[in-house]
Amino acid sequence: DAKTTQPTSMDCAEGRAANLPCNHSTISGNEYVYWYRQIHSQGPQYIIHGLKNNETNEMASLIITEDRKSSTLILPHATLRDTAVYYCIVRGDYKLSFGAGTTVTVRA
Amino acid sequence: EAQVTQNPRYLITVTGKKLTVTCSQNMNHEYMSWYRQDPGLGLRQIYYSMNVEVTDKGDVPEGYKVSRKEKRNFPLILESPSPNQTSLYFCASGRTGHYGYTFGSGTRLTVV
Numbered sequence: 492d493a494k495t496t497q498p499t500s501m502d503c504a505e506g507r508a509a510n511l512p513c514n515h516s517t518i519s520g521n522e523y524v525y526w527y528r529q530i531h532s533q534g535p536q537y538i539i540h541g542l543k544n545n546e547t548n549e550m551a552s553l554i555i556t557e558d559r560k561s562s563t564l565i566l567p568h569a570t571l572r573d574t575a576v577y578y579c580i581v582r583g584d585y586k587l588s589f590g591a592g593t594t595v596t597v598r599a
Numbered sequence: 600e601a602q603v604t605q606n607p608r609y610l611i612t613v614t615g616k617k618l619t620v621t622c623s624q625n626m627n628h629e630y631m632s633w634y635r636q637d638p639g640l641g642l643r644q645i646y647y648s649m650n651v652e653v654t655d656k657g658d659v660p661e662g663y664k665v666s667r668k669e670k671r672n673f674p675l676i677l678e679s680p681s682p683n684q685t686s687l688y689f690c691a692s693g694r695t696g697h698y699g700y701t702f703g704s705g706t707r708l709t710v711v
Contacts, residue, residue, distance in 0.1 A: 537699025589642035
C-alpha cells in the first residue's frame with residue numbers, strides 16, 4: 492500500500508473548520524484514501540473514505556485532488572471532542588497500515 | 600448496538616502463563632483483525648481473518664495465535680506471554696469491500 496505523509500501536529504480553534512492535509516503521491520489506481528481518528532487510547536474510529544470523488548458524511552468531508560496525490564480532511568466545526576490523532580491511510584485491499592498521524596488539538 | 604467487544608479491558612499477568620483475549624462482533628462481519636499499539640511504534644497488525652477458518656499473519660505475529668471457528672469471535676492467544684508483549688491491543692472487524700472498520704475499546708495487557 493502507498494505511504495502517506497501528514498503533519499505531525501496542528502491546532503484548531505473551537506468552532507472553526509479544521510483542514511487536515513495528507514500526501515499520498517504513490518497511490519495506485521485501485522487504492523482508496525481512508526481517515527480514522529483515535530481519541531486518547533480509545534479504539535480508532537472510522538471517519539470517511541474515498542476513491543477519487545469528494546465525499547461528505549455527518550462527521551467530515553474528504554477532498555481528493557484530481558491527480559489523487561493528496562487529500563484534505565475537513566472537520567467543518569471543530570469541537571473540543573475532536574481533539575485526537577488523525578490517521579490518513581491508503582488502503583488497497585483489506586489491510587490498514589497506520590502511520591504516526593496528525594495530532595490535532597482543538598482549543599477553546 | 601453494533602459493536603466490537605473485547606475482554607478483558609485490563610490484564611496483568613506473569614511471564615509464561617497462557618492467556619486469551621476475546622473479541623466478539625455482532626455485525627456479521629467477514630473480516631476481523633488484531634492490532635497492538637506501542638509508544639513510538641504506532642498500531643501494528645498482528646493477525647487477520649477474512650472469514651471462518653481463514654486466518655493469516657500480519658506484521659508482528661510472533662508469540663501470538665488466533666482462531667476463527669465462528670464468524671463473530673476472533674480470540675487472541677498468548678501461549679507463553681513475555682514482557683515484550685506488554686501493550687495495548689485492539690480488535691477490529693469489517694465487511695469485505697471498501698467500508699470502514701469498527702474497532703473495540705482495547706485491552707491493556709501487562710506482562711511481568
